[in-house]
Amino acid sequence: MAGLALAAALVGVGAWALLHDSSYVALPPGPSAPQAEPAAAAVALQDLGRALTEGDADAAAALAPPGDSDAEDLLAAVAGNAEALGIQPRLRYVDETGGVGADGRWSAAVDLTWRYADDSGTEPARAEVTVDFAPVDSGGVAVAGFGGADTGRLPVWLSGPVVVREGPGVLVVAAGDGTTVRAEALRYLRLSETAVRVVRRVLPGWHARLVVEVPSSEAGVDRAIDAEPGHSAAIAAVTAPVDGSTTGDSPVHVFVNPEVFDMLRPTGAQVVLSHEAAHVATDAARSTVPPWLLEGFADYVALRDVDLPVTTSAAQIIRQVRRDGVPDALPGAAEFDTATTHLGATYESAWLACVLLAERGGERGLVGLYDDVDAGRPLGATLQRRFGLSETALTRLWQRRLADLAGSGRVPAR
Structure with a gap:
């Protein structure tokens, strides 16, 4: 025990000597870790905003x-995009979104406000985007890019060069450059011009410009609408506010997924764009209309003058009814989830419900129903007033039509 006590005492003496010996000198601190420079980044954003507003590619680069x-190249292209689209953006530094790399680079959330010149009559879009920064040896901060990681909102015009095409009532913005993209942009323009005419046959009071954006890939669509990766895998096109807002009056555009859209036949491609144009015309992206009416009405507009037999237009729901029987109810939000199977059949079934209503009360009656429900009037009361139908009676008529088309003759019991 005495030995152990002596050893402990010796350790204590050694520690005291280490702490109190005047010959002990602390090591100098190592090089400091790189730090973000918000003030310098804010100056760079101010310069970038000025360059984009003036369409000055050299100043941006x-x-x-x-x-x-x-x-x-990216900054020069974005300045060209801003000039072509009449964008006068405002950029405000918010905060870092992660750590600072060993090379001093970092990413930050930036509050971006923008609007295309052809979106006049709407409020500017506003969203947070990611901007990448890098220190400059001579002092200050450079803009290294946009988007940071592979998630978060990235507007198409900020992702790289775009091709812009305009026509009567239409603006097309296609990501990329070169001969192929220019040809594709022209094809989208022609389809979009036809879509505008299709919609105005049913909704003659709609006069706003249709804006169609075509990212370079499915992932580009997800970034443009700030969706989870893979969200757009089964979608040919989607209509959405460009900043994701569910209230207000920010611009609403059609976003095309070229990986799916380009597999469609000409008639199918036209129906898709006409459907989305109908959504734009009715501001469906912010509507509380029941999903079957919202989607069925858009398909009614898109298919109204398409010369196809109902067995073709409703082929998927007919097959589903033959296999699984008639659905118990009109499709709701769960059936329209993009992750579900049989999505095409769901859309066709909603279209058939709207066709039934148009047959019973005329096209003006169907338009009136949509407008009334969109304005907040109860669906049941509006159906009764305009068509003399309860929701239950409409569902029974719809089920009977499905059963007849499928040749099953079986309708769920009351």
Whole structure:
């Protein structure tokens, strides 16, 4: 025990000597870790906003890190996009979105406000986007790119060069450059011009411009609408507010998924764009109309003058009824979830419900129903007033039509 006590005492003496010996000198601190520079980044954003507003590609490219040709090309392209689309953006630094790399680079959330010149009559879009920054040896901060990681909102015009095409009542913005993209943009323009005419046959009072954006890929669509990766895998096109707002009056555009859309036949491609144009005309992206009426009405508009037999237009729901029987109810939000199977059959079944209503009360009656319900009037009361039907009676008529088309003759009991 005495030995142990002596050893402990010796350790204590050694520690005292280490702490109190005047010859002990602390090591100098190592090099400090790189830090984000919000003030310098805010200045860079101010310069970038000025360059984009003026459409000055050289001034924008000069804000890239020295020697970074990819960033220079991107910034120059974005300035060209801003000029072509009449964008006068405002950018405000918010906060870092992660750590600072060993090279001093970091990403930050930036509050972006923008609007295309052809979106006049709407409020500017406003959303947080990610901007990448890099320190400059001579002092200050450079803009290294946009988007950061592979998630978060990234407007198409900020993702790289775009091709812009305009026609009567239509603006098309297609990501990319070169001969192929220019040809594709022209094809989308022609389809969109036809879509506008299709919609105005049913909704002659709609006069706003249709804006169609075509990202370069499915992932580009997800980034443009700030959806989870893979969300757009089964979608040919979607109509959405460009900043994701569910209230207010920010611009609403059609976003095309080229990976799905380009597999469609000409008639199918036209129906898809006409359907989405109907959504734009009715501001469906912010509507509380029941899903079957919202989607069925858009398909009614798109298919109204398409010369196809009902057995073709409703082929998927007919097959489903033959296999599984007649649905118990009109489709709701769960059936329209993009992750579900038989999505095409769901759309066709909703279309058939609207066709039934148009047959019973005329096209003006169907339009009136949609307008009334969109304005907040109860569906049941409006159906009764305009068509003399309860919701239950409409469902029974719809089930009977499905059973007849499928040749099953079986309708669920009351």
